[in-house]
Amino acid sequence: MNGIRTFHHRDGTARLVCFPHAGGGASAFLALSAALPDDIEVHAVQYPGRQDRRSEPCAEAIEDLAAQAATALAGYDDRPLFLLGHSMGALVAFETARLLRGRAAVTRLFASAARPPAADWAEPDVDALADEQIVGELRRLGGVPEPVLDDPEMIGEVLRQLRADVRALRRYRCGDDAAVAAPLTVLVGTDDPKNSVAQMRDWARHTTGEHVVETLHGGHFALTERAAEAAALLTRYIRTDIAERANGGDRANGTAPADLVREILVAGVNGRRPPLSTDLTTLEETARTKLPPDAFAYVAGTAGSGATGRANRAAFEERRLVPRMLRGAVHRDLTVRLAGQRLPAPVLLAPVAAQTVVHPQGELATARAAAEVGVPFVLSTFAAHSLEEVAEQSGRVPRWFQLYLPSDRAVAESLVRRAEAGGYTALVVTVDAAYLGFRPMELDNAYSPFLRGTGIANFTTDPAFRAGLPDGAEPAAMVRRWAEISIDPAATWDGLAWLRDVTDLPVFVKGILHPDDARLAVEHGARGLVVSNHGGRQLDGSTSALDALPAVRDAVAGRVPVLMDSGVRSGTDVAKALALGADAVLVGRPYVYGLGLSGQQGVEHVLRCLLAELDLALALTGCASPAELTPDLITDQRFRSSAAE
CATH class of the missing domain: 3.20.20.70 (Aldolase class I)
Incomplete structure (x- = not known):
């Protein structure tokens, strides 16, 4: 079953594909989709095991989720493609971008409320935790409405999905040098109890393109809870990338080839050098x-x-x-x-x-x-x-x-x-x-x-x-x-x-x-x-x-x-x-x-x-x-x- 969902059908000049957090579904991005302008067509990935895919077994690995998404998105190359992942979804979006190499160029990757892929997320073994402990953590992070937390049947469904997703998250491994070519914008809430701006800077090693950290007012779910603010920031980046692409021809990933010079020099600040000499005659x-x-x-x-x-x-x-x-x-x-x-x-x-x-x-x-x-x-x-x-x-x-x-x-x-x-x-x-x-x-x-x-x-x-x-x-x-x-x-x-x-x-x-x-x-x-x-x-x-x-x-x-x-x-x-x-x-x-x-x-x-x-x-x-x-x-x-x- 195709796992891509669309809430507001638009004939936009760009596609933004959103990947939800652990325990979340495509509907988490409904408000964000409504807040974005008509020139941005918004899609959301529906992971198996939830909402209209409840009858399917939950994925056992982040890589499995990425593979399914990459297959569904391989034909989405008729307009600039942007990926946005929230929390665990950032890792799925990152791996999806890597799998899409050569099939559909990713113009920019947005990673929200997520530490870098190579970092140890130190996720607890949720199977060893009581339901009450997990619900307490959900209250601390936000993102789940209080009526859902108080409803035994509804919270039971959330916990089933969350346990499966965290198991996949705990199995995930990524090399320090794994990278995408797309520019990367990292989003973090000013009051996020789980992440900090300092942690977000290490995403730089996972892209060969531009790397920027932006803050949103709010906590771990600032992206979805402050949809208007997030939409304005996303729109600015997407429209700028599209304008640069239009002015500079069909540049791979929205950047000019000459930008490699800046990329190499910026990477040097973080101690990274090119794998080989840039003087090809040597x-x-x-x-x-x-x-x-x-x-x-x-x-x-x-x-x-x-x-x-x-x-x-x-x-x-x-x-x-x-x-x-x-x-x-x-x-x-x-x-x-x-x-x-x-x-x-x-x-x-x-x-x-x-x-x-x-x-x-x-x-x-x-x-x-x-x-x-x-x-x-x-x-x-x-x-x-x-x-x-x-x-x-x-x-x-x-x-x-x-x-x-x-x-x-x-x-x-x-x-x-x-x-x-x-x-x-x-x-x-x-x-x-x-x-x-x-x-x-x-x-x-x-x-x-x-x-x-x-x-x-x-x-x-x-x-x-x-x-x-x-x-x-x-x-x-x-x-x-x-x-x-x-x-x-x-x-x-x-x-x-x-x-x-x-x-x-x-x-x-x-x-x-x-x-x-x-x-x-x-x-x-x-x-x-x-x-x-x-x-x-x-x-x-x-x-x-x-x-x-x-x-x-x-x-x-x-x-x-x-x-x-x-x-x-x-x-x-x-x-x-x-x-x-x-x-x-x-x-x-x-x-x-x-x-x-x-x-x-x-x-x-x-x-x-x-x-x-x-x-x-x-x-x-x-x-x-x-x-x-x-x-x-x-x-x-x-x-x-x-x-x-």
């Missing part, structure tokens, strides 16, 4: 010392002498951004429209194969991080987890599927059908890896994850692939078949035309550097291009992707979007690529280093840093959107040097 050296040698060689390795990899970085370093002044770019909108969808920012996670080489959860952790930050994820054909498993972790953020065109066309079509069924909204066909590049770091270690069975999950789970194997085939036989058919070295542009007949998904062709190839790709049905040299992993001495970008852009003359990757290490790199003609940028190695060093948290850290620096690059060049980044904001130091000579 992560490779950190990974070199932390990752197993085989894993590091696989991720960091480039072709031959590494000349192409160095050229990728030099191309970014030789370009300089030109700041512009007094342009009033207070609010930036990072969103872009691509492949028929509105993306939160012009950044996607590039397809990187076999990610369990660096972390046990691999692509699953990466997909969760991408969903949390709001960055689309491009899944590699050669992933260590199947595309269905990854889709389950990807939330509502757009996800694309990268395809190496197999020589067995039945397998190719099967992979495409699975991508369509799994909600992937575009295909990225990589064309620059018909043969494995000469990569000394991998060769010196004689290491390939694929030949050891890692990175072939999309094949071993594919019915068309398995149809070519005998029943009960051993893993070694699967690896051999994968090696035989996974990439078609004889593929031509006709393969792209064949793919366009197979699917209606937009197809982006990745690995384009020559203008003529760009034109051919479009002629054969490509709906987009990715300028890329495979991160320097294929042809040693190749041109850099950034150098190739302007000519490719000119060749297609705006007929299709042009993306780029290879060598991107920072938000300013993204800004330079956008200024030189990219519609969006894919980032690869930095997030994989983050994954290897700190799992999902590491990937989130890398993405938030990248977006924060991009947001600031827009602000400091006087741009309100990526579209305003134009070539006149770039200087090329190579041309300056030549002129000086």
Whole structure:
């Protein structure tokens, strides 16, 4: 049964979902709902075992209540979503916000009359207390009308619910570092006999966003007993968040990416530092010392002498951004429209194969991080987890599927059908890896994850692939078949035309550097291009992707979007690529280093840093959107040097 109740139906611009206290029901928020204005639609969670859900057993754990609420709220993403939890309900709201990651963004969390989740609430064992003792405590805290306390039947029902809820509360455990990304406003009554303002300040460690403590006149139930005062305070925060969201585009959780700078510095006051360096160019050296040698060689390795990899970085370093002044770019909108969808920012996670080489959860952790930050994820054909498993972790953020065109066309079509069924909204066909590049770091270690069975999950789970194997085939036989058919070295542009007949998904062709190839790709049905040299992993001495970008852009003359990757290490790199003609940028190695060093948290850290620096690059060049980044904001130091000579 859906546990969400609504008392006053409104077509508001925001949703406020309220979570009741121990022993309480959804009706506890009736007065607050009436006091709030029409632009805020109020809902309340009805826990099982009470009121119209009395026939259901009470939940045994806070996590169970949160799971039920998160399931019910997963579709509530059509307008800004705010969560408000009172007393025990604050813990349920907190855990619900954590579970909603990637499914429905929480704009702000309000926690009322509740100590932080990691604190010991020192709740008594209610099963060891007589009814009279519990009733005495209820009188001390307030919130239960005196006629209810005096009615044996009614108070018996309250005590049944309360005992069950406190048992769940006593079982609840939360780590000191558990946090939500949403800003957090903590409410506490001036005369609350159970909580103090000092106790509320420790909520700061449980959010990576803004943290504020506000007081209300009254005791433990000031939120519901002084509904008009509480409604005014809630309205102020909700309307401010909505206004900032409207002015700043579809910012995740109602904040601008650049606010990360303030968050980190404020957290430093409480002794917290980022999990990894915010200078993303340093992560490779950190990974070199932390990752197993085989894993590091696989991720960091480039072709031959590494000349192409160095050229990728030099191309970014030789370009300089030109700041512009007094342009009033207070609010930036990072969103872009691509492949028929509105993306939160012009950044996607590039397809990187076999990610369990660096972390046990691999692509699953990466997909969760991408969903949390709001960055689309491009899944590699050669992933260590199947595309269905990854889709389950990807939330509502757009996800694309990268395809190496197999020589067995039945397998190719099967992979495409699975991508369509799994909600992937575009295909990225990589064309620059018909043969494995000469990569000394991998060769010196004689290491390939694929030949050891890692990175072939999309094949071993594919019915068309398995149809070519005998029943009960051993893993070694699967690896051999994968090696035989996974990439078609004889593929031509006709393969792209064949793919366009197979699917209606937009197809982006990745690995384009020559203008003529760009034109051919479009002629054969490509709906987009990715300028890329495979991160320097294929042809040693190749041109850099950034150098190739302007000519490719000119060749297609705006007929299709042009993306780029290879060598991107920072938000300013993204800004330079956008200024030189990219519609969006894919980032690869930095997030994989983050994954290897700190799992999902590491990937989130890398993405938030990248977006924060991009947001600031827009602000400091006087741009309100990526579209305003134009070539006149770039200087090329190579041309300056030549002129000086």
